[in-house]
Amino acid sequence: MAVSERKHWKHLYEEVISTEICCGCSACIVACPHKVLELQDFDPIQTDPNSPFDNCVHGEEGCSLCAMACLRLDPKVDVIEELIYGRRRQVDEIYGKYFYKTLVRATEKGMLEVGQDGGAVSALLGWALEEGELDGAVVAGPSESVPWLDEPRVVTTKEELLAAAGSRYTYCATPLGLKKAAEKKLKNVAIVGVSCESTAVRNLAAEGIKRWTRPVKLVIGLMCTETFDYDAFVVGKLQGEMGLNLDDIVKINVKGNVIITMRDGREIILPLKHARPTANEWCHHCPDFSAEHADLSCGGLGMEGWTLVMVRTEKGRDFLERGVAAGIVELRDADEEPNALRVLEKLATKQRTRAKPWDPHATAAYPTQQALDAAYEYEAEKAAEKAAAKATKVAEAQALRAK
Numbered sequence: 001m002a003v004s005e006r007k008h009w010k011h012l013y014e015e016v017i018s019t020e021i022c023c024g025c026s027a028c029i030v031a032c033p034h035k036v037l038e039l040q041d042f043d044p045i046q047t048d049p050n051s052p053f054d055n056c057v058h059g060e061e062g063c064s065l066c067a068m069a070c071l072r073l074d075p076k077v078d079v080i081e082e083l084i085y086g087r088r089r090q091v092d093e094i095y096g097k098y099f100y101k102t103l104v105r106a107t108e109k110g111m112l113e114v115g116q117d118g119g120a121v122s123a124l125l126g127w128a129l130e131e132g133e134l135d136g137a138v139v140a141g142p143s144e145s146v147p148w149l150d151e152p153r154v155v156t157t158k159e160e161l162l163a164a165a166g167s168r169y170t171y172c173a174t175p176l177g178l179k180k181a182a183e184k185k186l187k188n189v190a191i192v193g194v195s196c197e198s199t200a201v202r203n204l205a206a207e208g209i210k211r212w213t214r215p216v217k218l219v220i221g222l223m224c225t226e227t228f229d230y231d232a233f234v235v236g237k238l239q240g241e242m243g244l245n246l247d248d249i250v251k252i253n254v255k256g257n258v259i260i261t262m263r264d265g266r267e268i269i270l271p272l273k274h275a276r277p278t279a280n281e282w283c284h285h286c287p288d289f290s291a292e293h294a295d296l297s298c299g300g301l302g303m304e305g306w307t308l309v310m311v312r313t314e315k316g317r318d319f320l321e322r323g324v325a326a327g328i329v330e331l332r333d334a335d336e337e338p339n340a341l342r343v344l345e346k347l348a349t350k351q352r353t354r355a356k357p358w359d360p361h362a363t364a365a366y367p368t369q370q371a372l373d374a375a376y377e378y379e380a381e382k383a384a385e386k387a388a389a390k391a392t393k394v395a396e397a398q399a400l401r402a403k
C-alpha cells in the first residue's frame, strides 16, 4: 500500500471513534510516537494544536501507528492467533482455543477475602512478584479521589497488588499502564484487562509495535459482557436513584443481578436489566466474552468463591501449574460446576453476534469467509423481514383509514 493509502488517525476517527465502536482501550495512544493523543472520557482525542480533531499532520506524512494498533480497525486476528496458539480459531470454538478449563481458588485467606471470585488472579500475580519472576503487574486500581472509578496502575509489590484486587465494573484502560511500566524500566510484567484489552495488547505485538509489549510476559484476561458508564451507573444509578453512599460500598459483583455489598454487611440487589441501559455503547459491538487472546482467561460465571480459568497458552499453563505446585492456588474440576459452563457457553455464543459483518473488526467475530458471508446473508434476511413487517403495517393502517 502506498504511503498516502495507509490508514492513520483520520480513518481511525471516521471508522471507529465517530461510529462509537471504540472501546477506549488506549492502544492507539500507547502506539502514537508523536504523543499527540490522549484519552478523554474514554475517547482518544488529538491534543496537538497543529492537528484538527479528525485528522493528523503526521498521519498525512505517513505515520499510521494509531490505526495499526487499533483492535477495532482491521485487527490482525490471524497473526494474533497464529502467534499465541499456532492457528486461527475455528467457527465452532465459540470461546476461543484453550488447553483446558479449571476452577481455581487462592489458598491464602486474605487473598480470598479481597478477590472478586476465587482471588486466583491476585494470588498468582502476588506470588510471581514475591518470587521475582515478575518485576511489575499492570492492573486497574481504584482511584484515590473518585469512588468506584479505576485508573491504570503499575504495581511492584504484593501489598500494592492487593489494594487493586476485586472488580470494578466501569472501564479502565489498563494498556495505558504499559507506558508507566516502561517509564519504570520494568522488564517482566503481567497485564490484567477485560477481553478487549487482552486483544489490544496482542494486536500491538502482532503489528510489530513491540516497544511497549516486549516486557509483557503474561496476559491475564477477564471475561466480560459489558462495562458501565461511570456517570450513568455509579453517579446516576447507584448514588442518584438508589441513594447509596459510594464510600459505604465495599463490593459490587454481577451474578445474574448486580449485587452491591455495603460496609454494614447489607446486600442490595439491582436487577441487571435496570443496570444494562447504563452500559457503554461500545460494548454492544464487542464479539468476545471470554478474553480469547489472553494466556489465562478468568471469570466468575455466577459462582461463589471460585474463579473459572481457561488455560490457553503454554505460558499460561506453566504459570498456573507452578502456582498450584507452590500451594498458592488450589484447583477443582470445571465439570463440577455445570451451571457455570452453561453460562460461559451462552454468554460467549450471544456475544459473537454483537459485531456485524460490515464492522471494521468483523474478522474477530467471523473467522472464515464462509462465516462472514453467512452473517451477511442472515443480516440481509433480517432486514428484509423487518421491511416486510413494516410494509404490512403501513398497508393495514391505510386499509383502516380507507374504511
Ligand SMILES: Cc1cc2nc3c(=O)[nH]c(=O)nc-3n(C[C@H](O)[C@H](O)[C@H](O)COP(=O)(O)OP(=O)(O)OC[C@H]3O[C@@H](n4cnc5c(N)ncnc54)[C@H](O)[C@@H]3O)c2cc1C
Pocket: 114, 115, 116, 117, 118, 119, 120, 121, 122, 123, 139, 140, 141, 150, 164, 165, 166, 167, 168, 169, 170, 171, 172, 174, 192, 193, 194, 222, 223, 224, 225, 226, 227, 254, 298, 299, 300, 301, 302, 307, 308
Ligand atoms: C469490568 C468487568 C466485567 C466482568 N464481567 C464478567 C462477566 O460478565 N462474567 C464473568 O464471569 N466474569 C466477569 N468479570 C471477571 C470477574 O469479575 C473477575 O475479575 C474474575 O473472575 C477474576 O476473579 P479473581 O477473584 O480471580 O480476581 P482478583 O484476584 O479479584 O483480581 C481481579 C483483577 O482485576 C483487575 N480489575 C478490576 N477491575 C478492573 C477493570 N474495570 N478493568 C480491568 N481490570 C480490572 C484488578 O486490578 C485485579 O488485578 C468481569 C471483570 C471486570 C473487571
Ligand code: SF4
Pocket: 008, 009, 031, 032, 033, 034, 035, 036, 037, 056, 057, 058, 059, 060, 063, 064, 065, 066, 067
Ligand atoms: S497518525 Fe501517527 S502521530 Fe498521528 S495520531 Fe496516529 S500515531 Fe499519532
Ligand code: SF4
Pocket: 012, 016, 017, 021, 022, 023, 024, 025, 026, 027, 028, 029, 044, 069, 070, 071, 072, 073, 200
Ligand atoms: S485503539 Fe482502542 S482507544 Fe484507540 S481507537 Fe481503537 S478501540 Fe479506541
Ligand code: SF4
Pocket: 023, 171, 194, 195, 196, 197, 224, 225, 226, 227, 282, 283, 284, 286, 287, 288
Ligand atoms: S464488553 Fe467487550 S468492549 Fe465492553 S468492556 Fe467488555 S471486553 Fe471491552
